[in-house]
Amino acid sequence: MYQTITEEAWGLIHSIATQCVSENGLGTMSPAAYDTAWVAMTEKKGEDGKSRPLFPEAYDYLKKTQADDGSWDAETSDADGIINTLAALLALKKQERQFEAARADNEKRCRAAEGALHRMLSNWDLDSTDRVGLEVLVPNLLRLLEAEGVQFDFPSRKPLMALNAAKLARLGPALTSSVQTTLIHTLEAFVGTLDFDKVKQHKMPNGSMLASPSSTAAYLMNSSSWDTEAESYLRMVFEQQSAVGHKGGFPSAFPSTLFETSWVLDILLESGFEKDDFLLADIRKLTVLLETNLKSQKGIVGFAPSSLPDADDTAKSISALKLLGWNQEVQPMLKAFETNSSFITYRGERNASSSANCNILSCLLRVSEPAKYTKQMVKCISFLSGAWKSNNGPDKWHTSVHYPMMLIAQSFVLFLNRWGKKELDMDSVPVKLIHQDIPRTLLDILSRTMRLQQDDGSWESKREVTAYAILTLAPLLGLPWIDFLKPEGIACMYRGKAYLENNRHRWREAERLWIEKTVYSSSNLSQAYCLAASKIVVPSSLMSQTVAELFPSQLTKKIAKMSGFFSMVIPFSGAPKWKLQLSLLQSANYAAALRESRYKIFPPIEKASDEKYQEYIPFTWIGCRDILSTGISAETLWEMMLVSMFNFQVDAYMETVVWEQYQDRLPALKTFIRALCSGSSEKRKRGSDTDGGPPKKILGPNGVSNSLPNATLNGDTNGTSDSISGELNNGGSVKAVNSVSKGSTSGPHHRRTDSVIGNDSKNIAKQNNGTADHAENGNGANGFKKPVASLKQKTEVLENDGVKTSEEKDRSVEEVLTKFVYFALHHPKVLQSPPSLQAWLRHELQTFLLAHITHMEDCAELPVSTDSSNGSFTWKKPRTTFFNWVRTTSADHTSCPYSFVFFLCLIGESGKDIIANVHQRYALEDACHHLATTCRQYNDFGSVVRDQEERNLNSVNFPEFDISRNGLLLNAKELNERRKIDLLTVAAYEKRCLDRVVGELETSLDARVMEKLRMFIQVTDLYGQIYIARDIGIRRMEESRGTKDITA
Known part of the structure; x- marks a missing residue:
């Protein structure tokens, strides 16, 4: 039955509102071979005293998803292929050693996996890889495989191990203290070196270790006593995944209730949907969810209730509430995540990300009195324009550069609007920022976005990435300096919209784009971005004359002649x-x-x-x-x-x-x-x-x-x-x-x-x-x-x-x-x-x-x-x-x-x-x-x-x-x-x-x-x-x- 995009958006919000109030929460993150492998290795003793896999279906999932070349999930990057294949190989080696019935099939699979790893590791460019926790995850997998008799020598091994040693030296007692850190999400990286009985205090109310199946599995199999709450968490995730057709597969995180709720609301409302387009009861449920969690965690939240707070989810939650008509304090967010030169996603984070700074910038621009936070906005923009200038904008949380390009375009244009209307502390905005950094970055993003469109109207032949590009073009085409470009720019947008419409039946078949421990997809986010891109239009309202004069009108004639x-x-x-x-x-x-x-x-x-x-x-x-x-x-x-x-x-x-x-x-x-x-x-x-x-x-x-x-x-x-x-x-x-x-x-x-x-x-x-x-x-x-x-x-x-x-x-x-x-x-x-x-x-x-x-x-x-x-x-x-x-x-x-x-x-x-x-x-x-x-x-x-x-x-x-x-x-x-x-x-x-x-x-x-x-x-x-x-x-x-x- 055909639905309008407004009806489809209504259905998405209703589905999220229905699931978010359940005891287990919601999450549509795709399964990962890495997390599935760790859960597969989790064994429990039966009444006969013999240990058996807690989820044998996890092994079945791994075998079903192994690629012809022996790897797992290597199509996105070498880093993903390496970490997924190392973990899956470790799981199969353990099964091969312990269960004779699996030996014959596993030997062939393991040989293929080892061959794939030799190829990927020999070509791996460690310097260009910026993945969260990589320096602790991969070295420990290598050590565990060596215990199984599998050795890998490769050019980046020595510098990788040096990074690992430096990282471990900095950790100290972080894992065993009472303070929650991101390391709790990756406890599997410390198997063999950590006393897991000393981390029990970090367990969340749902029995998980920071909502991570792999971390929870590592804790469960290495604790001296069996933890039934942790087992219950893994069984709950297993059932949730089975219900959506991923039996035996486990995602990198579950639930992700606040992440998906705040993101979807923000995406839809910013693109032109109104809260009146949705069921009032659904909006109330989601508003209460976000407000309650912000209040319970003193103004900052994480991707799920009770999880470690982060800047992204906090900013998106505050922004979504503002778009719904509710004001929230931003001071706790600034206090928690502001540094001298930027904002960080998590406390103690080594490298700031573009997306987190964009989300905070957009959040601050939406508050009732944005002038109060002009200095923080300038800090965000300075970091973002500097990062774009030096590395063309890739983001540590996403595989596609079109994602940070979209966020930068949206937030910078909103900043120009506020500046043009004199709604900011004008004395705190550097001249260079307005006259050079912002225009250069925006024009570069506009040029790059239009250049990279493919013949079929898509970007990267991906539906969600195509949506990002459309959402990038819409605010940029409203700039007063590019009137000569608007006809072609709008045509570019509509070619992209046609591509999305032709693939509308696949909007929830999300592509793996987002980065956690490995790359994942989210069907809720994919659908939301596609809906937003289909809805959005180029703004019809004119920017102030002050913004227009950043490029004088006489420049147009000169450019035409040149x-x-x-x-x-x-x-x-x-x-x-x-x-x-x-x-x-x-x-x-x-x-x-x-x-x-x-x-x-x-x-x-x-x-x-x-x-x-x-x-x-x-x-x-x-x-x-x-x-x-x-x-x-x-x-x-x-x-x-x-x-x-x-x-x-x-x-x-x-x-x-x-x-x-x-x-x-x-x-x-x-x-x-x-x-x-x-x-x-x-x-x-x-x-x-x-x-x-x-x-x-x-x-x-x-x-x-x-x-x-x-x-x-x-x-x-x-x-x-x-x-x-x-x-x-x-x-x-x-x-x-x-x-x-x-x-x-x-x-x-x-x-x-x-x-x-x-x-x-x-x-x-x-x-x-x-x-x-x-x-x-x-x-x-x-x-x-x-x-x-x-x-x-x-x-x-x-x-x-x-x-x-x-x-x-x-x-x-x-x-x-x-x-x-x-x-x-x-x-x-x-x-x-x-x-x-x-x-x-x-x-x-x-x-x-x-x-x-x-x-x-x-x-x-x-x-x-x-x-x-x-x-x-x-x-x-x-x-x-x-x-x-x-x-x-x-x-x-x-x-x-x-x-x-x-x-x-x-x-x-x-x-x-x-x-x-x-x-x-x-x-x-x-x-x-x-x-x-x-x-x-x-x-x-x-x-x-x-x-x-x-x-x-x-x-x-x-x-x-x-x-x-x-x-x-x-x-x-x-x-x-x-x-x-x-x-x-x-x-x-x-x-x-x-x-x-x-x-x-x-x-x-x-x-x-x-x-x-x-x-x-x-x-x-x-x-x-x-x-x-x-x-x-x-x-x-x-x-x-x-x-x-x-x-x-």
Whole structure:
């Protein structure tokens, strides 16, 4: 019989209300092989004195659910497969040893299980596994299996056992004290080491050990006297499971009355259902249930009555009551679970979770006077945005990232609404939180959600996950900044709703998504989320103008123009318009942050136009991430944006300020750079030089002190900005703009860098040395000096209108280069990288800086006047061949090689070496240099005419490009076109070489590393495509007047 979704929701609430008042409570968590195995091993002596399994059906369940490869429940993750299969194998081994009738069948099953475990354990990545209690559960299972004659050796065994030893050392008498802890839920982890008679005081009124069948079974079989209450609890769970078709199977927890009741109510009421949609008597029962338990446990509750309180269930219970019209105190929740930087799920928890902080944030936003708790809300948001930035948001209690994405979207949008209406303590809300952290996180989640929808309308081909995604999109599509996206966003939602409707008959066939000891499902939650997703619509009410102005309206026109340009550039030529515009909207926020960070290392260069590259850099990274759907953190993207910007700047700085100061002393500059990069720079006694740490403070562009802790540069410089400027190329309030021109033709040193990574100086301007940044004095961690002028000297320099002695200019250059090198070599992720990777980075950084000097020398040797009647020239006597130049000096000059290695440091995990052998290292280095060479050639292709006008050395100026002329007399245009065709042919050859090397790396590198490297290569190639389509180099202010800007 067909039901409307309101009728189906009514039935769900009625079912929960009926069950929750029963003595046993309710719970729809799916059975787990792990818990079932522990219950199967529970034996009771009969009247004949023989021990027999208390639940032989549990063995039957295990045998029925063993997979063909010998494992149990391994489809969700290695961690689940390992823990379930270890426990099931232990149970079968015990049965095999004790019961001859089971031996023949069990031997075959055990062999298959051992084989599966050998495979899973050998590939297990312990570092990336964040499972509750894993460090105590798995080691004890390994020890118990060893007693049965089964031994497993695997790469992660030693670190796992070290974690276990550390954990046990911290426990002390926790288990035997009178205080309830989460360890009571996992007593089976202490079989063989714990006196179970000393934990009897922790037994709950229903006879269980914290509502855990496995923990209760371990207690029952290891106590010196039989506990009939514990046996009764297990029999009750057995009967409950048998009644729903899971005979012999046991879940990780039962009952879960408060968890499922509070969650279902909150899910349905938040999505648009009203309490009047349900039977009044049912609502009263559920209200009394939640209120009574909150009162009996002094304002905090757990997943079941009398269970250990936790933040999640407390917050959800308070929220559900508020949605029903009842107020509850939140102070006990804050007192129990608040820490210095976040909220924890359980007292004593090691790592906070995203979901718990989201649930507390939403709870606080619903109270009658939310302004009272603004500081706690800010704490939640800071933790959540930081966690999202660093790891893309996975949650310890759930397998799908769409779950925390949904919770973050819901709570952050609700926060913006409250903030926009001035319902919070406005002075307690940091500017950065509102203008950067929240918008970046929300836009990233929106983009990711829409990108990950599958062709059938689902997400992850799962009904419940599809519901999460729909519930994520609904509040996000109500944001005032994304009107251009609403048609596609709403269509995306409705494709998801159609998928749910087509699978409506399976809404209670829940998928295993939730994490307890192992992964489980809940049919009540699955149905509730599907109902909520089917009900919800995009909010029609408008947000306040204050929220709307976080992204000014004029930004829309600029983004439309930029998307028009990028739609003509590979790889975006086939991308839907909305995808480009969404990526550009995200990039606008980062562009504003880059503007705020632009003087962190390099001083402003006067008489130059603003830097268009600051607008493009964020999009090159965000756009390529989105087009490739690369799983990479926002933190890594931001660091590479900084690197890209600094690479533009160092190129301009080297070829203006440094050239002017050192053009007659280039060997001395080379010596300084080598010493700087090797960490052995000679300490010079100059004025106020004293020992100290890294540069801490520099003078801003107008002589105002601009604090610069190195830690700010390295990792968390998000460039706080009050708003996103409508003019993306607006330099802000600073009069002097930090930019570089296309290049004065008065000197022989003009060149551009051209990496992906950002260098395209192509154009250089002379600097008026009147304003420069100065770092405080000190020695770097590797012992090289950071020569710095004293504050008095700095002030005198500024007061004298920038007149400096030669020594002061030298010192200024050394300061800047030192800060640049320090940023790269002392970045926290670099310092955590293996020594071999650090050494490689040091080598490439030195090579990069020295290549600038070599390039200066090359340009200086170009003839001042040549046969240029046709507008072109050839370097008649080059110091080397084109092949050698483009593969060495020219490629190194792009910054691609050192940026490539820096990127490898960023994507490494916990200091682990991502390079396994010499073949991988050789291939990576080969790929890197093919990439740099290709980028150089694309850059030169796009700048042939400009470079010949400026006497700037270009690939086509080598004599090799005259080979194909065969004595033909060609005018300038014809000659340039022929040379450009030849250059593209060579670039295509380099690209084929790159593709071949990447193909080899695909077969040997870790898939996650390779995915990120592909994105780096795509970003690099994108710059090459941009160079061909349009030069984005920095133009001199005088030359750019009147020029139409594609971003204007």
